Amino acid sequence: MSKIIEIFKKFKYELIWIYLFMLLTELSILATPFLLGKSIDGLLGGTYHWLVLLGLSYFLSTFFHYKRMVYDTKVYTKIYNNIVFNFLKTKDTDTSTKVARTEMANEIVHVLEGYVHYYIATIVTIVGSIGFIYSENWKVGILVTFAMILIILAGMVYYKKIQQSIRVRNNHNEKKANSLEEGYEQSISFFKRMRKLNIYDSTIQGKNWFLIGLIKNIFLFISIILLVLTAKDITIGSIITVYSYVNNFLISLLSVPVAIEMYTRLSDVLKRIG
Numbered sequence: 001m002s003k004i005i006e007i008f009k010k011f012k013y014e015l016i017w018i019y020l021f022m023l024l025t026e027l028s029i030l031a032t033p034f035l036l037g038k039s040i041d042g043l044l045g046g047t048y049h050w051l052v053l054l055g056l057s058y059f060l061s062t063f064f065h066y067k068r069m070v071y072d073t074k075v076y077t078k079i080y081n082n083i084v085f086n087f088l089k090t091k092d093t094d095t096s097t098k099v100a101r102t103e104m105a106n107e108i109v110h111v112l113e114g115y116v117h118y119y120i121a122t123i124v125t126i127v128g129s130i131g132f133i134y135s136e137n138w139k140v141g142i143l144v145t146f147a148m149i150l151i152i153l154a155g156m157v158y159y160k161k162i163q164q165s166i167r168v169r170n171n172h173n174e175k176k177a178n179s180l181e182e183g184y185e186q187s188i189s190f191f192k193r194m195r196k197l198n199i200y201d202s203t204i205q206g207k208n209w210f211l212i213g214l215i216k217n218i219f220l221f222i223s224i225i226l227l228v229l230t231a232k233d234i235t236i237g238s239i240i241t242v243y244s245y246v247n248n249f250l251i252s253l254l255s256v257p258v259a260i261e262m263y264t265r266l267s268d269v270l271k272r273i274g
Helices: 002-010 012-045 049-090 095-136 138-155 159-173 176-181 184-230 236-252 255-273
Strands: none
Touching: 002 012, 002 049, 002 095, 012 049, 012 095, 012 236, 049 095, 095 138, 095 236, 095 255, 138 184, 138 236, 138 255, 159 184, 159 255, 176 184, 184 236, 184 255
């Protein structure tokens, strides 16, 4: 992962600005279920100041998201070109491999642009949601904490198969240009095999998602029952708040298979392009 660290050092100020906007967006979104519950209870009691704060949180999340979007494309395209230029300057490889690996460089940028954003949102949601859940109902908090442990363990079930699938597919992808140069029959053979590899990869990912999604839905169902049975003098707004945070927390745990896929893809690409 030294390549990623090197990129962070070189473009640290640009990336810090992007991730700061992302963090502010997610903090605004995190506050929404709490403010929504308070707004409902407030409206039922004839007060409106919580509703004003709810509206402000919606505005801020939209505003910071906009600021990030108008800035980050300039940075990420600059990073991609920097990676490709350095690779082309130093690597003495055949044309087919160069074509494939310059395409693979997109994987690194995709991690910075997509996955890091995703995990900022996930970490904020997991930490913030579990805090709100424990503050409202510690029994539900313990339940969803147990769910987190099970989901992490379930995410490791298909790790080696996913790792192997990505490696085999990238090996095949490096032969793309050579296959096209060799004519129609070789080209057809290449794309048929790539289709099979993509189907296999998707099937493994699908099984991983199904297992984790099943655990998530079971624990969400149990959490709703536990909340209703154990809460005393709970308001309508509080029920909505706790349900929202439990749901958001469990959905964020679905990041486990995404993390596994991201790590294996990035590790394989970095080994190839150095």
